[in-house]
Amino acid sequence: MAGGGAHIITVGNEKGGSGKSTTALHLAVYLLHQGYCVATIDVDSRQQTLTRYIRNRRASAEAGGRAVPMPKHVHLPTAWGDSIAENQRVELDIFTRAMTQLRSTVDFIVIDTPGFDGNLARLAHGAADSLITPINDSMIDLDVLARIDPRTGQPLEASPYSRNVHKARAEKQQRTGTGIDWVLVRNRISNLGSHNAARVQNLVESLAQGLDCRVAEGIAERVIFRSLFLTGMTVFDPLEADILGAAPSMSHVNARHEYRALVAALQLPDSRQLPLSA
Ligand SMILES: Nc1ncnc2c1ncn2[C@@H]1O[C@H](COP(=O)(O)OP(=O)(O)O)[C@@H](O)[C@H]1O
Numbered sequence: 362m363a364g365g366g367a368h369i370i371t372v373g374n375e376k377g378g379s380g381k382s383t384t385a386l387h388l389a390v391y392l393l394h395q396g397y398c399v400a401t402i403d404v405d406s407r408q409q410t411l412t413r414y415i416r417n418r419r420a421s422a423e424a425g426g427r428a429v430p431m432p433k434h435v436h437l438p439t440a441w442g443d444s445i446a447e448n449q450r451v452e453l454d455i456f457t458r459a460m461t462q463l464r465s466t467v468d469f470i471v472i473d474t475p476g477f478d479g480n481l482a483r484l485a486h487g488a489a490d491s492l493i494t495p496i497n498d499s500m501i502d503l504d505v506l507a508r509i510d511p512r513t514g515q516p517l518e519a520s521p522y523s524r525n526v527h528k529a530r531a532e533k534q535q536r537t538g539t540g541i542d543w544v545l546v547r548n549r550i551s552n553l554g555s556h557n558a559a560r561v562q563n564l565v566e567s568l569a570q571g572l573d574c575r576v577a578e579g580i581a582e583r584v585i586f587r588s589l590f591l592t593g594m595t596v597f598d599p600l601e602a603d604i605l606g607a608a609p610s611m612s613h614v615n616a617r618h619e620y621r622a623l624v625a626a627l628q629l630p631d632s633r634q635l636p637l638s639a
């Protein structure tokens with residue numbers, strides 16, 4: 362880890378609804394259950410999904426009178442003044458303060474970002490040791506990564522988002538000597554092994570080569586994610602009906618297995634390298 366301190370995982374892409382906030386909480390809770398000290402940062406002021414998710418989690422724990430591991434959560438608001446330069450200065454200031462404070466007190470910082478470009482989102486990408494980009498499982502959603510030739514289905518050029526990631530990666534490499542490990546994950550994969558799903562997988566693999574990133578095993582489409590959000594729980598929490606707000610099912614077990622595979626694909630540093638959990 363560059364300069365010691367927490368390992369930073371940013372969850373990002375410039376599309377709403379691809380599963381960023383869900384993935385951010387799942388990663389954070391997985392790491393908490395592993396015994397790590399974890400902070401979460403929400404820089405999506407418009408949706409604040411991660412902040413609401415964590416609020417639901419706290420409410421469920423209190424209602425059930427049980428101990429549920431919680432991350433140290435911070436929401437960093439967008440600055441809305443008249444001057445863009447001043448807004449950027451304020452945002453850089455709050456971001457830097459939060460990171461400086463958390464870096465030395467936790468093992469992992471998981472940052473959730475909005476589905477659009479913005480100053481705080483760029484700062485979050487620029488700080489990432491690991492960047493995870495969930496993509497909805499359709500040809501249309503791949504345009505967040507590259508412009509695709511509609512006739513041949515082949516990638517033509519990197520998208521503005523991919524170019525931003527490459528820029529953040531080059532700047533971080535120069536600043537700290539380590540780059541950004543970028544991992545794509547297909548999310549909400551249809552359970553039916555359709556022709557389109559296979560086509561998307563092939564295209565994601567070839568896009569990843571061109572973009573110098575890796576592809577993790579995907580996460581299937583499952584209705585349980587709705588009740589998980591309302592209770593603030595994840596597939597890593599105990600599979601008990603009164604916690605989940607729904608009867609546990611094979612679907613939970615399978616989803617847990619898939620998210621575990623995703624964490625493994627991230628190749629996060631293990632406890633021996635982390636300052637607080639050795
Ligand atoms: N694997 C999944 N299966 C079914 N629904 C999912 C899955 N992942 C996320 N969702 C749902 O999709 C919606 C958008 O997810 P969210 O994590 O808020 O995306 P983002 O943060 O990228 O906007 C939410 O309603 C969430 O519950």
Ligand SMILES: [Mg+2]
Nearest residue numbers: 381382408410
């Ligand atoms: Mg979100």
